[in-house]
Amino acid sequence: MDVHTLAFEWTDTNKHWLLEVPIRIAAYIAVALIARYVLHRMIDRAASRSRKTRGTSDQASVNKPPLLRHLRDRAPLSVAGIKSAERRQQRAQTIGSVLKSTVSIVMLIWLMLSILNVVGVNIAPFIASAGVVGLAIGFGAQNLVRDFVTGVFMLLEDQYGVGDNVDLGEAVGEVESVGLRITTVRDIDGTLWYVRNGEIARVGNMSQDYAVARVELPVALTADVARAESVAVEAAEEALEDPELAAKVLGKPEMLGVQEVSPDLLTLRMTIKTRPNAQWSVQRRLRREILRAYDENGIDLPIRQGRVYAVGDE
Known part of the structure; x- marks a missing residue:
């Protein structure tokens, strides 16, 4: 070779x-x-x-x-x-x-x-x-792409975030995690909902900027409406002297007046501007204080009308 x-x-x-x-x-x-x-x-x-x-x-x-x-x-x-x-x-x-x-x-x-x-x-x-x-x-994979694109725009627009209370249709509760495809929401019963971003048609966010505590006050038809309104406002203002409650509030209580009249009662409506996620605790506290004030000032609460039948001998 x-x-x-x-x-x-x-x-x-x-x-x-x-x-x-x-x-x-x-x-x-x-x-x-x-x-x-x-x-x-x-x-x-x-x-x-x-x-x-x-x-x-x-x-x-x-x-x-x-x-x-x-x-x-x-x-x-x-x-x-x-x-x-x-x-x-x-x-x-x-x-x-x-x-x-x-x-x-x-x-x-x-x-x-x-x-x-x-x-x-x-x-x-x-x-x-x-x-x-x-x-x-x-x-x-159009559903997956739609979920992904919707998640990206949701983040860019800051529609909601972790800790917000939202209404996503069937799922209503607190947001626990936000992803590009899935958003998880914990409702009031503790159920964890997994919601695909592409299926969210509308978002109701109850935790952005501020909230409004709406207090409905039922009173008897025979009650003095003007006095019932003034007592409710005074009770709410006294309750706001508590620093813990005042820290949750952004405005003063506003009495809107008679909201509804029915054969058994009339309903007064009061609103107050609160911090995000604080409207429910403010509502509960104001209801308690107003009911106490009504009892002290003799404001009658409604009693359902009806007939009473005695069961016994002829």
Whole structure:
């Protein structure tokens, strides 16, 4: 056997496959990893809490992630306090995780197509087939896509957050977790509802900005309405002297007057502006104090009218 046949021939083809291709693939991998790292770092910094700048008097700027700086907050810090800051942080982290996943997927697709192009594979059919496959997946997983898109817009618009009391249709209660596909709600009976975001047609949030405590007061038809109204207002104002109750209230009690008249009673309505999620405790406290005041001032409560039959001998 000729010795020259065993020698390695350094041709252009060998140079291409042994030097140029590995170097270009390594360069693409390095660029993808560096770009992914930089973009993830930028997203993490945008989703983290920012300190209040010197000379800034806006309290809402405290601990507000830069990612949410240009997005609307429906629960101001001045009303919701620490819970609002936690809600903002969770909202920013969720949006940041979506952006990081999107960046990773885009960089992975770019890297795969670049490597295929380096090794000489025609990537045009792959791009065309990817569009067809994506369309087929979109039709097959349209509910999943709808849940995901709805969850993203829900986070961007800050429709509700953890700790809010919401009405999502059949599920009414306190939000325990908010995800891109599923929202969990704990109702008053302790049942945990798993609600797909794409199935939420409307949201009633009872915990944003402020709430209104509505107190319905039934009194007898023979009662002095004007006196019953004044006694109720005085009782409510006395109850608000309690610091614990006053901390939950944002306004003064307002007597709206007679709300309903029936053959057995008439109903007075009183409202008062409260902090979020405090309307129910304020209602219960005011009802107790007003009932006590009615009893002390001789305001008659309604008695159901009807006939009484005696059962006995003829």
